[in-house]
Amino acid sequence: MSIDLHDVGVTLAGRPVLRAISAGLTEARVGIVGRNGSGKTTLARVIAGLVAPDLGRARIGGIDLATDRRAALATVGIIFQNPDHQIIFPTVLEEIAFGLTQQGLRAAEAETAARAMLGCFGKTHWAGAATHSLSQGQKQLLCLMAVLAMRPRVVVMDEPFSGLDIPTRMQLTRHLDGIAAQIVTVTHDPDHLHGFDRVLWLEGGRLVADGPPATVLPAFAAQMRDWGESDDLAHLAG
Template structure:
């Protein structure tokens, strides 16, 4: 039986072993080991802790230097075709994700890349727009949408491809309270497993498994209540200091 078969059999959503990644002279990820069967996994940490890099690694967008990585039993770096059907990612800035002029075209692209015909893709797009109550958005110009609306379009594009895991990289960044609540409601309805990257512990408090990342290393992982309490305590201690005056970094 292969490692992928083992990972699939034990139900692991994420199976990372000693994952390392260096960029230039900086080690961005250091021996990251994470095995979780949880349906809602949070990754918390300060800016620059390696969270976004880890999200891209999990999504198969960035190859690692060493270690092994499986998502639902799939090696998302080596098997890109299987990766498209296994994991989707919602970036922090929707303008970095949207490439087509209309909502329908944006939602159709990933489906055709997976091999669906234009007719099949059109049916799926119509279904997903209806499911989200946004059928009237089909011909809308993507450039005319608000930040929150663009983020929802990106989410629908990911969901339309029916991945088994959805990776969210700071999805609430730049959104006001009302829009955050609205997008959060849509996110809570996702049937796929979710890996949510955030610096904000409040957005992860209801998650099943939380990983605290700092300087590319896992500081602590486990139940949300325990990990987030330790994280908040550490952040308050750092906030009471004066590291902004330190110019060495």
């Protein structure tokens, strides 16, 4: 699968958020790093087809997902930073089955597929559980299962490990390692991108570096340390 970004520009509330972003992403694991406000989340939403660029174009497999929602449902899934912003149904089974019905499955077929997904993760006993009763890590796993049940070719994750403890992060990472779909992970923490194939670094809505993690991440970490050790706070306005 190829994610093709060509001179992508996005303006929100009169402020440029992304500026002339171009990249062709074919790697299995792609990371997007940057400080808060750098445009990472907006770029993730552009890739997922949730935000249409004001300038340029964004396509996955040649399809403009912002204008073809049916193709978007079949091609890409997104996991948000806060699972409470994503989970909408009262029970686990309903939450997983919903996306499948949106793809055209009948209710009974969707329920069967949802139960099968729970079985893949050893969570069949969760089927009737109330979603509000789950821990933060369990909710993130539920969101992952709901997305994977739809068999997307690309999974976009926006700060998926934010606020999770170390054991939960390790468990979710193991699940993600076994996913065949292309994964695009947005994070401000370079430690979350070990083993990735490619990293994009955004700053002020611009792409300032693009390459292998061994090249991009040390430069990113060094810049963050320099700013953190500086008494000049002017850069925080970005």
